[in-house]
Amino acid sequence: MMGRVVVSLAAMFVSLALFIAGTALLTTVLSLELVREGYSALVVGVVLVCHSIGFVLGSFFSTRLIVRVGQVRSFSAFAAVGCAAALIHPMWVDAVLWAVLRGLVGFCAAGLIMVLESWISARATNATRGALLGIYQVVYFFAAALGQYLVSFDTAEAYTIYSVVAILVVLSLVPLALTRAEAPQVTAAEHLGFVALYRLSPSGLFGGVAGGMIVSCFLALGPVYASRIGMSIPQISYYMAMAVLATMVLQWPVGRLSDRFDRRWVIALSSAVAAGGAALGIGLGEIAEWVVYIATALLFGLAGCLYPLSLAMINDNMDAGDPVRASAGLLLAYGAGTCLGPVGGALTMQWIGPAGLFGFTGGLFALYTALVVWRGFTTQALPVEQQGRFVGIVATQTAPALLDMDPRAEPFDAAHGVEISDTTDSTDTASA
Template identity: 60%
Template sequence: MRQIVVSLTAMFASLALLIAGSSLLGTLLSVRLSVEGFSPTAVGLVLVFHSVGFVIGTRLVTRVIRRVGQIRSFAAFAAVGCAAALIHPLYVDGWLWALLRGLVGFCFAGLIVVLESWISGRATNATRGALLGIYQVVYFSSSALGQYLVGLGESDGYPIYNLVAILVVLSLVPLSLTRSEAPVMGTVERLGFAELYRLSPTGLIGGLAAGVAVSAFFALAPLYANQIGFGVDAVAHYMMFAVLATMLLQWPLGRLSDLMDRRRLMAALAALAALGGAAAAFGRISDSALYIGTWTAFGISGCLYPICLAMINDGMEEGNPVAASAGLLFVYGIGTCLGPVLGSLLMQAAGPAGLFQFLGGVFVLLAVYTAWRIRYTPEFPAERQGRYVSVPATEAAPALLELDPRSEEYS
């Protein structure tokens, strides 16, 4: 185990630099667009192109990687992504930035696919769980670091964009210097919507709702914080707090989901998150209400995807769990394309608090749907449930799903 982890040190180092740069750029652009006077709807429409580009990228970049190799393709994607990041401060235009966000999302998908396939290619049945745990720690810690770095510069100055470029370029170094052989890129099958719905209707709808909520928050929370009077430093600390909140809730909520009917837990969490959204909507009045509401609303939303994934796996008596996971990840990706647009429309109509009103509405609908399913369909016994595995869905590629320990029996 130790030897495998050591051999993957370069991959995790590249991952940390890449995630930090990506999270820094996303929050930075949201703040800059707000400062430039873009409406919430315009901000949402610009920033959603990152999710669109990423989802498209996860379906297409493997062709490039198989053709030229993993290290060369990684270098190409990093170079294009770095250049796109540096173009942003040259000319502030909504259409140009939307195109750049889509390009960065597409390239980021290629970078993540390379890193995750390299990590999963080294995994064995005995090490999957440990490697997935290391991946999660690296992912959330780097994302929190990226949010913190937003406060190091002004959103309208070149230095902070240069920092994004530096992080992305440096992610090339560990991977380029590794002596490990690149693993063979496999193909990942996906179950369709109908099959996922048959396995777990609540899991399918919950995965979609999780994508909507998480993406809306990441894209629009910096805009919200800026509009209620937060400076750049305060926005950075607030976003870092939100990332750490969802990281800290992963294990206890996952453990709880193994001990009770997951649908009842889903309904309770959705209702609690809706209350958190209502509390956060009063952030203009009290910072405490904002932080407590954010901990509840966003912290829970970040835990919904792995719970939904557990539901999907519970419904599978046989078959490929990786295919089921990849299918749900695609549904989650569709949700990430909807969240920023829908959330920004409500912010446009209701003001800054519209973001948390939107999140609260999503959670209310999820709670009502889950309660309806509980009432009219049989309960799945807790003793027959499989184990919960924490899988960070945000900007994750299907290759990561091969680290899921639940795939051991299938492999």
Template identity: 35%
Template sequence: MVSAIGSVWALLLGIALMMLGNGLQGTLLGVRATIEGFPTGVTGLVMTGYYLGFLAGSVLAPRIVQRVGHIRVFAALASIASASVLLHAILVDPWSWGAMRLATGFSYAGLYVVAESWLNDRSTNETRGQILSIYMIVMLGGLALGQFLLNAGDPGDFQLFVLISVLVSLALVPISLTASPAPSFDAPTPVGLRDLYRVSPLGVVGGIGNGMAGGMLLGMGAVYAQIAGMTLAQVSLFMALIFIGAMALQWPIGRLSDLVDRRKVIFAAAVSVSVIFLTLALLPAVPVWVTLAAAFIFGGLTMPMYSLCGAHLNDHLEPRQMVAASGGYVLLNGLGAVLGPVTASAAMTGLGPMGFFLALAMVHGAIALFAIWRMTRRSAVPAEDQGAFVAMPVRGSPIAATLNPEAPGEFEEWKGLPADAADGASGTPRPAPGSSGESGFDVPQ
């Protein structure tokens, strides 16, 4: 573990500083938008800009890195992200903020591409799992700690925006000064929606729904907390508990999914979140401590669901196909995230604060119902044939899949499913890939 950290410490330090800034920025903008009197629906559109930019950056940034190089791209995008933060404090109107969120999302997607490809280059088959675990801790820990920086200044003033800019700018220092050579870069072409759905309908629907829920809570959570009358300290704690819950429950939920039908764990997590938030939506008054506990539970159940659905998808693939398929899965999750803030803001506009909980309950209820239906249409992969659960970063780039220790060090491009392959979406149960009498999803050579 020590040797693994030693090989990537500069990258991890830079990532930690980025996460501190990114964690604070999302929450600060939600609070500031409410202070400035932005309508809830308009705030939802502004917050959607980040996820649109992130989706575009996930597609375009790998090509830019291939042409320009890691360090130049990292420096350029970090500078754009840093400048965009400062412009929020200067140009306080929804149109400008929407454009800046778009630029910020694009920049962070590119920064993740650079960081994750560099981490993969510095890892070996023996250390990839350790480095991925450290990366997850740094990401979630940085995002959680960034929430508490909200209390370091007045959200209605400019100082917190300057702090974010400083953190993002400082992230450049350890990476720019590293003596290690820039890695070679090879990005997989993401797999399309149709092929992924044929492999695992629940993986696709769950991934999109999980992205939508994440976009709701991370994009509009601070807005909800402000409207609900929380203090600034309570808002920061509410948002931090989401990431703390994810850190606390990621491993036990993943471990459970390795022992039983993974679809049952996805169903249990989704229905639990749906019931909790439906209850909160229907209660006439919700104590703050109950809302804070719900944030912890949401983070602990929903964030691991991203990796659960990804693991369920991988259970129906050969290892060499996982990286390309995971690239498509990341983009599908990002598409769901684009829909999240707009959906939550529309619900809150029509129903008030309770609409926030109701929207979250409906999304998770839909995932739970789809999971039940899929369990009636397709036989389960035996627990002993399932791959091991691997926690993956929810807001990572498609390159993050190369750190998955379940995938081989070298991946191959997706060549499509064979014409005679059994279709997992057709409703005909079939055995797991590699079992007797089934060709699985081997791509034609």
């Protein structure tokens, strides 16, 4: 059964891998090219954050086009525009133009991801959704790492590298266009508001925002930092690929610990370790390259765990309600964070130099650690046996359709508004 489902979705996963590799490659290439052209870290941050803004807007508005013209046609349109935008970049190196193009690519990316994820989630059942989500995670992380690795194949100022991006994006259309499977229906996602999420778990809400800020900041400005401390283009590509894979590697042990112990203290400890990694990068990063790798693996690897950990905390405190709506709300909070992170990081880098990347992200981790510790001492903890399970979910470039594959959504009975398997007593709705 599971094997047949995976085979039937092979085309979708291939499309996903090609598209993620292309967009990851483009982000790093643009960051390096702006640095080469002499733009400040602030300009780089503002230009690259436009992708996040476009992605958030696309998550809201691309659904209308998909519903109106169909999945395959809308996917073709989004892929064509994204491909054209990638090829326009090297024609005119202008920060304003590139900001517009980044927003356009972000909008198209939201539509493309929404189509792919809705196709995958439509085939998920209670028996297969957890496995499909795991496969999605692996495909995403390896494709993102591959995109970073491809940066080393050419210089950022060469037209060829933009052609590679365009090729990857347009090829992502082929598997979907040739599939014989029937397209699923796409509907606009409903989500809980920020106030409702705050009442469920203040730590969860702010963890989602902080996770978006830190991850987007590093993806946009990590290449700038690496370039300014003297790394070559191949070294930068390996460095960024390592950071992506560190996130995949660390999610499993951190998630297991959060299921076995008080989740808030696991989050506080992991955030403190990440802040320590940032301090290491500030103090010794420009002296020894191996220190940069260790600091980055701790910082970015644990930053990628913030969203799923925060989502787990919110689900822990839901006595009744739709967990998919809560997940979609936190994803929106994460998206808001992605629109803020690169600008804050760029300002800090302008102020104190390349180490400002670690200073800004480490400072966010330190503040979040303090918040979680304070909540831990001032509110009643949820017993470990009543905690739900951790589920690793990629938040970067993720549309709400992916949340339907979260196994924690299985027991929800939408008709009665309760969780079918819920046998525990009601707990404090803001204990985290």
